[in-house]
Amino acid sequence: MSGRRRHNRKITTDVRVGDCRELLVSLPDNSVDLVVTSPPYADQRKTMYGGVHPDQYVDWFLPISEQLLRVLKPTGTFILNIKEKVVNGERSVYVLDLILKMRAQGWLWTEEFIWHKKNCYPGKWPNRFRDAWERLLQFNKNRKFHMYQEQVMVPMGDWANSRLKRLSVTDKTRDSSKVGSGFGKNVSNWVDRDKAYPTNVLHLATECGNRSHSATFPTSLPEWFIKLFTQEGDVVLDPFMGSGTTLIIANRMRRNSIGMDTAPEYCEMVRKKLNSVDLYLCEPEMDYESLG
């Protein structure tokens, strides 16, 4: 389809109140291009969402991931923002267990991105340091999925003046992978280029703007994955929508979106924000890393 016709196509945003375990059932098979979501973590914010015990978390989540597997297109991607907490001096293992059970369910665990919360404030604990990162697990149905890598390229930054100015002999030839993967690199290929591909570590600031929700992720987080895995007119789903960060940025980027949340007040708030004229006037915040 031409760019112009694509641009004229109507973009829809669908906000549904209720438990995603029930609502997801009504979505058609193979209809979603990207799921980006941050469900409540085990035992967190009990008063807000009831809380699920770490021991029950996997059983609670598997029927949801089963539905997501059904509604995702074969070329689609599921990004799950989740992090275990420390219980009794140890990290709980429910996230690791969930990954294994989702693989058994039919998902491929394709990649893990790290969200480095670069403006995290300092703290002190007797036996550990400030936790300044979260997991973004990537799951797919197939090994071949849509990925638009050029859309997330980053400025070369200081790397161009440091590493690329001191190339070794190996840097100037194709250095084949030592693990026999068939991949290789020739660092000198990057000399004189303005942009490079990013790493799987996303250095994004947390946001402190008042969005009437205490567990929001920054706009730049869903924005990055929407750019990487979708095109205009595609469908983005967030079954744990909260303040609607995913839907709002998807709408700005001319993607169709579906959001679900058990809290009617969040759904109402998101609908109001989506109706706001300002929405279309705002530029998305750019706060990505460079390689430097």
Ligand SMILES: C[S@@+](CC[C@H](N)C(=O)[O-])C[C@H]1O[C@@H](n2cnc3c(N)ncnc32)[C@H](O)[C@@H]1O
């Ligand atoms: C961590 S928050 C999501 C925050 C969101 N990423 C944002 O930027 O605002 C999780 C949300 O899931 C909602 N929720 C909890 N259980 C749910 C369920 N079973 N179905 C749908 N939403 C649920 C909560 O009301 C909460 O708003």
